[in-house]
Amino acid sequence: MFLRNYWYVAASAADIGRKPLGRVILNEPIVFFRTEDGTPVAFEDRCAHRHLPLSMGKLVGDRLQCHYHGLQYDRTGRCVRIPGQEQIPPDAKVKTYPVVERHRWLWIWMGDPALADPATITDFHWLDDAAWGAKSSYLYVKANWQLIVDNLLDLTHLAFVHETTIGNSALAEHASVKVTRAPNNVVVTRWIVDQPAPPTFVKVGGFTGNVDRWQIIDFTPPAFLRLDVGATPTGTGAPQGTRVGGISMRNLNAITPETEKTSHYFWGQAHDFDVTNAALTQKIFEQIETAFHEDVAVFTAQQRNLDLIPDPPQVDINADTGVIQARRILDRLHGEEQAALHATAAE
Amino acid sequence: MTENAVKLRVELVWQGDGGDAARTPPSIYLTADGRVILQGAAVSRAEREALALPLDAELISVDRTLIRAIKDML
Numbered sequence: 001m002f003l004r005n006y007w008y009v010a011a012s013a014a015d016i017g018r019k020p021l022g023r024v025i026l027n028e029p030i031v032f033f034r035t036e037d038g039t040p041v042a043f044e045d046r047c048a049h050r051h052l053p054l055s056m057g058k059l060v061g062d063r064l065q066c067h068y069h070g071l072q073y074d075r076t077g078r079c080v081r082i083p084g085q086e087q088i089p090p091d092a093k094v095k096t097y098p099v100v101e102r103h104r105w106l107w108i109w110m111g112d113p114a115l116a117d118p119a120t121i122t123d124f125h126w127l128d129d130a131a132w133g134a135k136s137s138y139l140y141v142k143a144n145w146q147l148i149v150d151n152l153l154d155l156t157h158l159a160f161v162h163e164t165t166i167g168n169s170a171l172a173e174h175a176s177v178k179v180t181r182a183p184n185n186v187v188v189t190r191w192i193v194d195q196p197a198p199p200t201f202v203k204v205g206g207f208t209g210n211v212d213r214w215q216i217i218d219f220t221p222p223a224f225l226r227l228d229v230g231a232t233p234t235g236t237g238a239p240q241g242t243r244v245g246g247i248s249m250r251n252l253n254a255i256t257p258e259t260e261k262t263s264h265y266f267w268g269q270a271h272d273f274d275v276t277n278a279a280l281t282q283k284i285f286e287q288i289e290t291a292f293h294e295d296v297a298v299f300t301a302q303q304r305n306l307d308l309i310p311d312p313p314q315v316d317i318n319a320d321t322g323v324i325q326a327r328r329i330l331d332r333l334h335g336e337e338q339a340a341l342h343a344t345a346a347e
Numbered sequence: 348m349t350e351n352a353v354k355l356r357v358e359l360v361w362q363g364d365g366g367d368a369a370r371t372p373p374s375i376y377l378t379a380d381g382r383v384i385l386q387g388a389a390v391s392r393a394e395r396e397a398l399a400l401p402l403d404a405e406l407i408s409v410d411r412t413l414i415r416a417i418k419d420m421l
Contacts, residue, residue: 175356181420182362318357318377325420 001146001334002026002257003222005111007121009254009266012138013101016040020064022055024258026110030097031055035062035075040106043077044094054094103127104136105254105266122224126250126270133275135285136252136268139292143299144306145223145257146327148265151295152225152253153188153322155215158198161298162291170195170213172319181325184333188322190215194234200287201231204271204280205247212238219326221333223255248272251288261303267292361416373413375420383421385409 010025011032021032022045029045031054045053047066056067063072063080071092072081079092098109098116103124109116126132141148151157156175158167170192180187191214197207211231218226232238232246249271256264269288274280306312316324357377376384387407395402 176358177356178358178360179420180360180362181416318379321357321359321377321420328419 001260001330002110003330003333003337005109005115005337006222007100007107007109007116007118008222008256009105009264010042010099010108010256011106012136012266013040013104013106016106018059020055020057020059022053023264025108025264026257027259028110029053030108031064032099032106033059033064039075040099040101041075042097042099042108043073044096046094047071048079048092048094122220122226122254124224124226124252124254124268126252127268129270131275132250132270132272133277133281133284134250134268134270135281136266137285137289139265139267139296140258141263141265141296141299142261143263143303144261145255145263146330147299147302148253148255148263148295149219149223149225149326150323151299152227153186153217153219153326154319155188155190155217156319157298158291161294162198165200165287165291166198167291168196168198177319177321179322179325184221184329186217186219186322186325186329188215188217188219190217191239193239197231200284200291201247203287204284205231207231207233207246210234211246212236214238217322219322221330223253223257225253225255227251227253249284261307265292265296359416359420361412361420363412363415373410373416375413375416385413385417387413 004026008025010023011021015021016032017034023030023032030042031045032040032042034040045055047054047068049071050068052066052068054064054066054073057065060072063074065072070083071079073094074080077094077096079088082088098113100107100118100121102121104127107121127134127136156172159169159172161167174192174195176191178189193212194210195213197205197211201207201211212234213231214229216228227250229251230243230246230248232243236242236244249269252268252270254266256266258264269285271284359375360372362372373386378384385407387409390400390406390408400406
């Protein structure tokens with residue numbers, strides 16, 4: 001299941017240049033490159049002639065030349081040169097995609113181009129805001145994208161999967177969880193009050209006693225999860241809205257499906273304390289990166305089981321409440337999108 | 348700390364489709380021992396008599412939006 005009329009993160013902006021990059025998104029092969037003036041371009045990664053990925057070709061000025069027989073395509077996806085002949089068949093063209101650079105990522109619209117509005121791109125400003133120290137990265141995950149969304153909406157798993165970094169038992173045994181559901185949004189607010197800080201927080205925050213810890217997870221469709229996380233020394237008023245003397249960070253996640261069983265996972269970590277300290281930014285990043293590699297091992301193993309046992313029975317527990325709400329939103333949105341597509345096709 | 352003290356306390360809130368933004372939506376609480384606790388109001392004796400409701404049973408009056416929340420969230 002994919003939702004199409006949405007912006008997705010396609011790549012880190014820094015990864016798009018004059019060497020074509022091929023990437024599959026929502027089962028569609030796409031090639032990315034920049035024109036000579038730096039404008040990013042995305043179109044179908046398939047030559048209209050004999051289907052070779054255009055990403056195997058090279059740029060000749062602003063034209064992408066197919067590696068097989070030298071057909072050249074301009075930035076509109078239209079073939080403009082066929083070696084050895086002047087007439088260019090009118091169907092010699094490939095699909096193009098709207099793309100926008102924002103927050104150091106390249107975003108792509110995968111649905112009806114007429115509906116692409118850059119104003120609806122999800123806000124990830126912490127990744128390129130001078131008030132925050134931030135670093136982002138990419139993971140390739142051999143698992144369905146919704147398994148990653150599930151993982152980020154239920155953070156009790158930190159107690160078991162990430163016990164050397166961001167987890168401890170308090171997350172599963174002493175958490176107060178509030179799930180706020182709106183028609184197209186889920187916010188999971190978790191408070192762990194007067195409990196020990198996890199190892200990462202001790203390393204970067206220097207906590208010596210118990211802390212009041214928060215994890216506020218904001219989910220927006222199709223697969224964006226922005227986490228407000230941090231802690232202050234216990235009793236200093238964080239649950240009442242006063243955050244002093246502690247640490248505050250954002251964990252930012254944008255999941256882009258490759259296929260039904262593989263995903264592109266773009267993520268970043270930002271902090272609002274000592275923001276110009278590059279060594280601190282790197283230290284925090286490495287702690288989270290360690291945790292995320294642990295998650296990838298979990299996703300991969302889950303997918304392997306789901307491949308072996310399609311549609312197995314499933315048991316839900318209280319901690320799944322946010323996960324269940326997000327899945328219901330996605331199912332509804334998918335149903336609406338499919339209904340609109342079928343209505344259009346019938347006209 | 349008692350046996351039933353907070354382990355993982357889950358509160359669900361349905362914000363609905365907009366409606367009355369000033370109104371605090373009701374909550375549904377899931378307990379560690381498997382119960383569901385709803386936010387409602389006690390039903391007075393006078394109301395029970397007026398509506399011919401059982402006088403001795405434990406009754407609560409809940410907001411209709413809570414029923415919507417139960418339908419959509421549980």
